[in-house]
Amino acid sequence: MDLTELKLKSERIYEGRIINLRRDLVRLPNGREASREVVEHPGAVAIIALDDEKNVFLVRQYRYPINRETLEIPAGKLDVGEDPLECAQRELAEEVGLKGKEWRHLLTFFTTPGFSNEIMYLFLATGLENHKKDADFDEFIEVVRMPLDEAVSQVFKGTVQDAKSMVGLLAAARIL
């Protein structure tokens, strides 16, 4: 059975700094019509930065949409036309002040396919070396280092509570 929904009309609602919003009218597989709200996002990267003692580097930051501080793996949005690996290397330097000698692509996934097209590229960085930290002016970040197993425990304790970090840590713990 073909489950595809066909676009009939598209309305631009908002063009923003990070996201855009549009609303489309679609034809469903049964011939009826429905509306679909789509948040357009440039895509993002996230990084498991693992040192030789199997510690990972997490970042503590304030997340305005949920009004709380979070403990996440390093991550960031893609610039227009930016290669995901280069973006990951840039974000690891900016947020954590590290560069990695070896990089491996682990997973690609969608954060919220129900209402957004955001795609997330997850990388593993090893062979870590210090790099000058150079954060964006509106990012305030504290770096936390802990054993990978401890970070996975924080997932189940609810301290690490954003989906990309949970995916990254649980996936890394399973394969490393």
Add this chain to the structure above:
Amino acid sequence: MDLTELKLKSERIYEGRIINLRRDLVRLPNGREASREVVEHPGAVAIIALDDEKNVFLVRQYRYPINRETLEIPAGKLDVGEDPLECAQRELAEEVGLKGKEWRHLLTFFTTPGFSNEIMYLFLATGLENHKKDADFDEFIEVVRMPLDEAVSQVFKGTVQDAKSMVGLLAAARIL
């Protein structure tokens, strides 16, 4: 260090069927100002439905924002004022045609704290029994049953590629 961002102004941009969008002006910890786009979402549930042979039930559906079919764990949005557990029980019946005798809350997490307040409640349902299937008119869903370990393999093969399903399957495989 207090990383909180203080709301100075809030502008309603869109009130939709599933999501709303607002743009706030905030004061950063360093005193400067920045804008924050926030997609308001009612919250959602997701379910690891595990039978006595350690199979899980996945749903294949078309996701319009990413223009592809996905293989996900059962999930759905909260109705206004709805209890997450009741929502999970409703969604498992609607999407998969099952009810569970035992329910356990596994994790609560945020899908995209960078631009949305969506919160996701993840449950484990066991003691599964058949229930009349009763899908929403605009949901077209195929149910797929497979061993939990096989579903985790699908995560690493890229067949299961939405964050909540990856969190659910990887977390379940770690603790069950």
